[in-house]
Amino acid sequence: MTGQQTHGHPDAAQPRAVRRAAAQAERDRHAEGRRSRPLRIALFAVLALVIGGGAIGLVVSRLIGPAATDAAAIQVRASMGGFNPPALTVKAGQAVKVEFSSTDTSMHSDGGGWHQFAIDALGINWKVGPETTKVFEFTAPVTAGTYSWYCDICCGGKANPTMQGKLTVTT
Numbered sequence: 001m002t003g004q005q006t007h008g009h010p011d012a013a014q015p016r017a018v019r020r021a022a023a024q025a026e027r028d029r030h031a032e033g034r035r036s037r038p039l040r041i042a043l044f045a046v047l048a049l050v051i052g053g054g055a056i057g058l059v060v061s062r063l064i065g066p067a068a069t070d071a072a073a074i075q076v077r078a079s080m081g082g083f084n085p086p087a088l089t090v091k092a093g094q095a096v097k098v099e100f101s102s103t104d105t106s107m108h109s110d111g112g113g114w115h116q117f118a119i120d121a122l123g124i125n126w127k128v129g130p131e132t133t134k135v136f137e138f139t140a141p142v143t144a145g146t147y148s149w150y151c152d153i154c155c156g157g158k159a160n161p162t163m164q165g166k167l168t169v170t171t
Helices: 016-064
Strands: 074-079 082-084 087-091 095-102 115-119 124-128 133-139 145-150 164-170
Touching: 074 087, 074 115, 095 115, 095 124, 124 133
Parallel strands: 074 095, 087 164
Antiparallel strands: 074 082, 095 133, 115 124, 115 145, 145 164
């Protein structure tokens, strides 16, 4: 046998300078990966914050519901979770404005996002569509008392206690 013996090692046949250059290139590649890791982590953190912030914003805006359009009106919101607020108090004979909103989307499987505000004793039967707000008016009875309202469109109808409320008329 002539020349160098390689003993089966692939680098053994290469000159020392080539091996050093290859080893340095490998070290440089690993060092570059170490330097870029903090950058990748920072980029991931920024993306997570942007996406998470957007998701939180959507959830909060959905929970808050539509903004009031009539500052003089009493705000009543209906959702599949019930009425908010579940009770109102007004003065006897008072002209009352109610801004009634449905916070449910049209994808709500029971009622399609529609809600009702009905008080049979007062002849009130208002309805609003999904993610809609309307202002309604009525005159409170002249005699004090408590009147029940309900939604019979969705969520178990008026048999569901969360889909009911109370209107108290005081003197």
